[in-house]
Amino acid sequence: MHCKVCSYLVLSYSMVKNNMHCQLPLRLLICGFFISLSESQGTVSAKIWESAKNKINSTKWSLTNSWNGDNDYKNKWKCNLFVYDILQEVHAVTPTRWSWSKFSRAPIGANEWANPNSEYVKDTNCYETVSYSSRQKGDVIAFKRNEGSGHMGIVSTNGDYISALREKVQEDNVDSFVKSDPSIASTTVWRYTC
Incomplete structure (x- = not known):
C-alpha cells in the first residue's frame, strides 16, 4: 500500500x-x-451494526421494562438507551448530559441526537453528520418529532434500521417509517469517526 x-x-x-x-x-x-x-x-461501525443486529427481538429495552435495574425508566421509551448501550458495548465514545435527578451523567435523548448541531454529540469529537442518502450500516439515525419524544436507532442494510420499540428491538425500513409518521420533522445521521 x-x-x-x-x-x-x-x-x-x-x-x-x-x-x-x-x-x-x-x-x-x-x-x-x-x-x-x-x-x-470502519471496524467500529461494523461492530456497532453487529451488536445492534444481535439484539433484534430482545425485550430488554421494551417500554414496560426498567433499564439496567433503574425503575425510573419503566414505561418510558428506550430507543436512546438502546443506542447508548450498543455504543458502550463496542467501547465507542458516547455522548451524555448531566442529570440532576440521577446526580450523574446520563444518555442524551433521541431529539438531542436528532439535532445536527448538538453540542453533546459534537463535544465528543467522535461523530460527524452525513447526509441521509449517504447513511451506512453502523451509523446512528435520529428522527426529530414536531412534538414529544423523537426516535432513533442504528442504520442497518438494505434501507433498514434497528431500534427499540414498544415490545422489542426490531429491524424496519427507514423510508417506510418516515412516511408512516407525519410528526417527524427532520432526520439526522451521525457517523462514528474515532
Whole structure:
C-alpha cells in the first residue's frame, strides 16, 4: 500500500538522514498506521451494526421494562438507551448530559441526537453528520418529532434500521417509517469517526 502522506514523510526523512535503507521500513510503518486507523473506524461501525443486529427481538429495552435495574425508566421509551448501550458495548465514545435527578451523567435523548448541531454529540469529537442518502450500516439515525419524544436507532442494510420499540428491538425500513409518521420533522445521521 502506498499513499501520498507516506511518500512525503519518507522523502522528508530520507532528506534529513540521507539513508536509503530507512525509506522502506518508515513507509511501511507510517502507511500501516494510516491504514490501521481508517480500518479501525470502519471496524467500529461494523461492530456497532453487529451488536445492534444481535439484539433484534430482545425485550430488554421494551417500554414496560426498567433499564439496567433503574425503575425510573419503566414505561418510558428506550430507543436512546438502546443506542447508548450498543455504543458502550463496542467501547465507542458516547455522548451524555448531566442529570440532576440521577446526580450523574446520563444518555442524551433521541431529539438531542436528532439535532445536527448538538453540542453533546459534537463535544465528543467522535461523530460527524452525513447526509441521509449517504447513511451506512453502523451509523446512528435520529428522527426529530414536531412534538414529544423523537426516535432513533442504528442504520442497518438494505434501507433498514434497528431500534427499540414498544415490545422489542426490531429491524424496519427507514423510508417506510418516515412516511408512516407525519410528526417527524427532520432526520439526522451521525457517523462514528474515532
